[in-house]
Amino acid sequence: MTSNTLKLVLVSTPIGHIGSGRGGGVELTITSLIKGLTALGHEVTLVAPEGSEITSNCSQIQVSYVSGKDQESWQHKDYDSDITIPNGGILPKLWERALELGKYADAILNFGYDWLPIWLTERVNLEIYHLISMGNVSAAMHSIVKQISLENQHRLAFHTYRQASDFELNEKPIVVGNGFDLDNYKLQLNKNGSLGWAGRIAPEKGLEDAVKVASALKDKLVVWGLIEDSKYAESIEASVSPGTIDWRGFLPTKQLQKELGACRALINTPKWNEAYGNVVVEAMACGVPVVAYDRGGPGELITSGLTGWLVPPDDINELINATSKVNKIDRRNCRIWVEESASKEKFTNRIVEWISNGIRAKTT
Ligand code: UDP
Numbered sequence: 001m002t003s004n005t006l007k008l009v010l011v012s013t014p015i016g017h018i019g020s021g022r023g024g025g026v027e028l029t030i031t032s033l034i035k036g037l038t039a040l041g042h043e044v045t046l047v048a049p050e051g052s053e054i055t056s057n058c059s060q061i062q063v064s065y066v067s068g069k070d071q072e073s074w075q076h077k078d079y080d081s082d083i084t085i086p087n088g089g090i091l092p093k094l095w096e097r098a099l100e101l102g103k104y105a106d107a108i109l110n111f112g113y114d115w116l117p118i119w120l121t122e123r124v125n126l127e128i129y130h131l132i133s134m135g136n137v138s139a140a141m142h143s144i145v146k147q148i149s150l151e152n153q154h155r156l157a158f159h160t161y162r163q164a165s166d167f168e169l170n171e172k173p174i175v176v177g178n179g180f181d182l183d184n185y186k187l188q189l190n191k192n193g194s195l196g197w198a199g200r201i202a203p204e205k206g207l208e209d210a211v212k213v214a215s216a217l218k219d220k221l222v223v224w225g226l227i228e229d230s231k232y233a234e235s236i237e238a239s240v241s242p243g244t245i246d247w248r249g250f251l252p253t254k255q256l257q258k259e260l261g262a263c264r265a266l267i268n269t270p271k272w273n274e275a276y277g278n279v280v281v282e283a284m285a286c287g288v289p290v291v292a293y294d295r296g297g298p299g300e301l302i303t304s305g306l307t308g309w310l311v312p313p314d315d316i317n318e319l320i321n322a323t324s325k326v327n328k329i330d331r332r333n334c335r336i337w338v339e340e341s342a343s344k345e346k347f348t349n350r351i352v353e354w355i356s357n358g359i360r361a362k363t364t
Pocket of ligand 1: 249250251279282
């Protein structure tokens with residue numbers, strides 16, 4: 001660490017390459033953080049699966065590509081599943097590379113929600129930090145997080161307090177929120193657009209409830225996102241009259257924000273303890289109020305009555321009521337909240353403070 005700048009190795013998720021959509025919100029988090037770090041003069045090396053596309057200015061960072069079989073996401077396995085790595089898996093390869101490059105860096109920052117990197121924390125003489133990207137979806141993860149928290153909780157950070165409350169921690173959690181490159185999101189003030197929903201099309205995201213709202217209001221629901229579970233998507237499509245859902249697929253941020261910003265509301269219906277909820281903040285960055293279940297991260301991101309409405313989890317009638325009064329929200333409030341709380345600059349400062357404090361604590 002030279003004065004205030006850090007030399008960091010960032011390790012991407014082993015679930016899919018950046019740009020594939022399989023890594024969910026983590027892909028965007030890494031991209032905005034890289035932009036925020038390099039703007040402040042920090043030195044960044046990214047270790048990522050081959051095929052990863054980094055949209056920020058690549059010339060300012062080193063990218064070390066690794067190839068291998070994708071790791072299966074923990075949230076799609078049974079809670080008590082064993083820790084497994086496929087033959088030729090990318091996870092240990094990412095970490096072989098990261099441990100090598102980490103010898104010449106101040107710290108390694110892990111974005112993968114996986115057991116191996118967390119287990120390594122206390123077994124190598126390097127500063128490894130973990131930004132935990134999901135709640136308690138696996139017994140193995142719950143147990144390793146608990147173990148690290150006993151002696152080294154400063155190596156762990158979370159996106160929201162609600163997410164952190166899923167784990168058994170020894171101390172008060174470090175919560176860093178998330179960050180977005182706000183140059184990429186334009187405020188749109190028109191209040192008469194469609195209803196929207198965005199996210200991975202998978203059961204934990206609860207798309208079926210948002211569809212019920214659109215049906216009840218005799219409206220259409222525009223849906224963006226990667227279809228992770230096609231049987232689930234088909235069953236939702238079959239449950240409503242044709243044309244209720246307008247499937248738009250997985251769009252790059254630039255196009256997504258343009259279409260998302262034209263909505264009168266985003267409906268967010270998590271069925272799990274959502275760690276953060278990128279799409280909630282991306283919608284608000286465009287001025288779109290969000291109507292959401294008061295569950296997980298979205299419950300901490302939305303100020304009911306100011307930037308959208310929070311309703312009791314799984315209460316469809318309340319979701320319908322709240323959606324019908326969304327025009328009471330001043331769209332500018334949504335953008336202001338994001339500028340004040342979730343810009344890439346604010347997020348980067350929180351990350352730098354977290355890691356710098358950790359390094360300082362070791363050397364003093
Ligand atoms: N996303 C996207 N294009 C789409 C729909 C979604 O790039 O058409 C991205 C979105 O920008 C967000 C991510 O998918 O960063 C979803 O992240 P979120 O935190 O909402 O949920 P996760 O998938 O991490 O559970």
